[in-house]
Amino acid sequence: MIESNNKIYNCGIYLRLSKEDLGHNDESSSIQSQRMIISGFASHNNLNIVKEYVDDGYSGGNFDRPAFKNMITDINQGIINCVITKDLSRLGREMYKTGNYIEEYFLEHNIRYIAINDSYDSNIGDSMLGLRLGINDLYLRDVSKKVRSSFRIKQEKGEYIGSFPCYGYKKDPNDKHKLIIDPTASKIVKLIYNLYLEGYGVTKICRKLTDEKIAIPIVYKKEPRGLLVTENEGFGIWKNSTVRNILKSQMYIGNMVQHTSEKISYREKRCRHIATNEYIVVENTHDPIISKEDFFIVQKMLKDKSYTPKEKSFARFLFSGMMFCGKCNHTLGVSIRKTKKEQSLYTHCNHYLRKGKLSECTPNRLNYRLLEKDIVEFLNELGTEFIKNYDLKKLVLNSIDVYHKDIKESENKLKEINKKIDKRINIISNLYHDKLEGIISTDVYKRLSDKDVKELEQLKREKENIKKRLNLFTTVKKDKEFIKWQKRVEDFMKLKTPSRRIIKNLIDKIIVYDNGNFKEVKVYFKFKKLRCNNLF
Secondary structure, eight states: OEEETTEEEOEEEEEEEOHHHHHHTOGGGSHHHHHHHHHHHHHHTTOOEEEEEEEETOOTTOOOOHHHHHHHHHHHTTSOSEEEESSHHHHOSOHHHHHHIIIIIHHHTTOEEEETTTTEETTTOOTTHHHHHHHHHHHHHHHHHHHHHHHHHHHHTTOOOOSSOOTTEEEETTEEEEEEEOTTHHHHHHHHHHHHHTTOOHHHHHHHHHHTTOOOHHHHTTOGGGGGOOGGGGTOOOOHHHHHHHHHOGGGGTOEEEOSEEESOTTOOOEEEOOGGGSEEESSOSOOSSOHHHHHHHHHHHHHHOOOOSOOOGGGSTTTTTEEETTTOOBEEEEEEEOSSOEEEEEEEHHHHHHGGGGTSOOOOOBHHHHHHHHHHHHHHHHHHHHHTSOHHHHHHHHHHHHHHHHHHHHHHHHHHHHHHHHHHHHHHHHHHHHHTTSSOHHHHHHHHHHHHHHHHHHHHHHHHHHHHHHHHHHSOHHHHHHHHHHHHHHHHHTSSOOHHHHHHHEEEEEEEEOSSSEEEEEEESSTTOEEEEEO
16 A cells, blocks of 8 residues: 555556567567566655456457456455556547546545556646557557458458358368368268258258257357357257358358448447448358359358248337247247248247247247237227227317316426526536636546537537427317317227237237147237236
């Protein structure tokens, strides 16, 4: 522990080394050298280090690092109140988040931060902090750009740069950028193609592989995710998407396919898929597992069996997302099957579709067209009967009351937003005054004010939306209100134009029970007194 200005500090040191640093063979950046520098500094200044946190091989571009997270946990628990690093870049290279930790998080938690080589001490401050962090961020951006460029050149040469090769291949022990056939996994790839050529569907192939306890790719390759698999005695359950990807991949005819996804930003770990025509494909880079003749036959079969509806919308079916399996409580999907006459629609248990018999459920198939037709007819009858026995005029007048309450609520919300806007303007004005007086630096002012300016702009947008809504309210003539609400009530209750919005306002959920020879369907309404049980 050290004492400064009568305050006692419990010091923790943070050491980090990224893969890029390892590649540069920078001795001064090694974990051991960092430790020696900080230990020497601590000894010279009579500082007592109580804990050490080491992230070896982690980038400074994000803070998803195990030792850093442990340090934050210790800070929250009050174990340490001082953090020491060799320099600012060891804490992080990404400018905004690193700046937030130094100038916001550490200050809020009364943490003293020292970066030795940058001569930074949060107890003293540094007007050049923003510039230093900006330089580190530019370095990170430059490294990311160079790495991407290097990877792309290797990909265009047909060199494999991934961590785990695709299922059926393994890295050549003499050259990690080349692939050789995996004698064990390649047999499974051939089996999948042969079964499909024999007429097996993708779902049937998945069930066969799962039943025979053939390890799924991530388990076989011992990827980190595969170590967490416990289903099917640890062998995993084969998914349709896995088998379909194997059947579609040109990798199995000897073509190297890479650049199928890319990082959203050099600051982000998340990736996005890219268009197929942007893939980098280099032909004949490794030995094929499947002949080109069989591969193209399979592609034609896949194309002939595929069906892409005109509307790729989750909401294309009236009851999508509202139907559940009565046995396993998972959602029911709707499958489309083409026939010569028309498309047949039927429900299926999504849990059973994914896991088969291991789901301990049933397919739960039911003619969806009949289900939708019967429920809509029942709702029409219910709505018609409801209107006969209900004071429609009173209902409409109540609706108009609700309409006026909306106006009042909007007016009150507008007043609240105006107050928030005034408050945000005052904060920005005070920050600017502090900058002029030299109380805060220009960089700190910009970082703090940017956040308030964004909130101010958001509040102004909300204000404009409310004003537009109020203008719309005031333009509606009173003599048209009754007619408008009457029509809405009649359309709603009689379900003249059934839509998902109307259905979701009425129905909470639909549960389908598979009882072997017959199906039991229970419809639960959002109005507690309205319940409907039907048997199909």
